[in-house]
Amino acid sequence: MEGPLSLDRFIESALEEDIGSGDVTTNAIVSADLRGRAEIIAKKPCVISGIDVAIRVFKYLDPEVTVSVYYRDGDEVTEGSVICTLVGYVRGLLGAERVALNLLQHLSGIATLTRCFVRRIEEAFQEDGISGVKCQILDTRKTTPLLRSLEKKAVRDGGGKNHRFGLFDGVLIKENHIVAAGGSIKEAIRRVRSSVHHLLKVEVEVESIDQLREAIEAGADAVLLDNFPPDELKKAVALCRGLIPCEISGGVSLENVKFLAKLGADFISTGAITHSAPAVDMSMRLREIFSRTLEGGR
Numbered sequence: 001m002e003g004p005l006s007l008d009r010f011i012e013s014a015l016e017e018d019i020g021s022g023d024v025t026t027n028a029i030v031s032a033d034l035r036g037r038a039e040i041i042a043k044k045p046c047v048i049s050g051i052d053v054a055i056r057v058f059k060y061l062d063p064e065v066t067v068s069v070y071y072r073d074g075d076e077v078t079e080g081s082v083i084c085t086l087v088g089y090v091r092g093l094l095g096a097e098r099v100a101l102n103l104l105q106h107l108s109g110i111a112t113l114t115r116c117f118v119r120r121i122e123e124a125f126q127e128d129g130i131s132g133v134k135c136q137i138l139d140t141r142k143t144t145p146l147l148r149s150l151e152k153k154a155v156r157d158g159g160g161k162n163h164r165f166g167l168f169d170g171v172l173i174k175e176n177h178i179v180a181a182g183g184s185i186k187e188a189i190r191r192v193r194s195s196v197h198h199l200l201k202v203e204v205e206v207e208s209i210d211q212l213r214e215a216i217e218a219g220a221d222a223v224l225l226d227n228f229p230p231d232e233l234k235k236a237v238a239l240c241r242g243l244i245p246c247e248i249s250g251g252v253s254l255e256n257v258k259f260l261a262k263l264g265a266d267f268i269s270t271g272a273i274t275h276s277a278p279a280v281d282m283s284m285r286l287r288e289i290f291s292r293t294l295e296g297g298r
Contacts, residue, residue, distance in 0.1 A: 114160040
């Protein structure tokens with residue numbers, strides 16, 4: 001979802017899905033010229049992501065809405081923190097509320113879970129008395145359709161790094177590609193090298209030590225160790241050390257990520273930070289209703 005035009009189209013569709021022919025409850029209770037002040041509140045500790053997107057939702061329905069933002073993307077907030085204050089037409093505030101909060105809660109959930117993984121990896125190196133982090137947490141393409149750019153930004157807000165964005169900007173030879181190349185990693189790499197431009201690095205997903213050796217001998221630029229048993233994983237990382245960048249993937253969790261980081265891999269990738277991150281509980285509260293003639297009594 002690159003560029004403001006694409007984001008606006010997405011917001012328009014999301015609001016249309018929710019509002020449809022009109023917010024029958026709000027329109028029956030709230031006059032069109034009534035204005036008010038509302039706050040968005042974090043009901044749980046979290047890492048914020050998506051605040052600018054949420055504001056764009058409110059501005060789509062009410063271009064005159066004014067917003068005071070107290071926390072930015074990447075900030076950690078405590079339970080009860082007021083993330084921002086909005087002043088505008090009450091119909092617009094209530095009409096945009098659910099779409100804005102859904103996005104903010106979802107993206108903040110991704111940032112929060114990512115930060116948890118990052119912290120676990122930092123702890124792993126601190127426990128071993130190593131300064132600096134030698135392993136990075138990566139996302140995958142396991143994202144919500146049409147939300148990938150927002151979700152990948154949320155990963156960055158949480159302190160993680162992005163893997164390739166899509167099928168077009170990075171080579172990753174996977175199991176089915178190897179099957180399609182006659183079962184040969186060497187042949188799959190040869191076909192890629194003869195087709196893509198020289199600036200694209202070639203990563204190969206391998207599932208055994210034998211495949212790992214074949215990928216290295218065939219000239220892969222990086223390898224992804226997929227679902228290796230722990231003992232085999234130790235051998236595989238040791239084989240890669242100083243020779244080729246390696247990435248661990250498959251079955252990664254908060255419970256085992258410290259162990260995986262200590263093995264010495266360069267990267268650990270997990271789809272969980274995008275597809276399984278729980279949404280952060282947030283709410284919008286209307287705090288003040290203004291006079292239709294003198295806003296706030298002024």
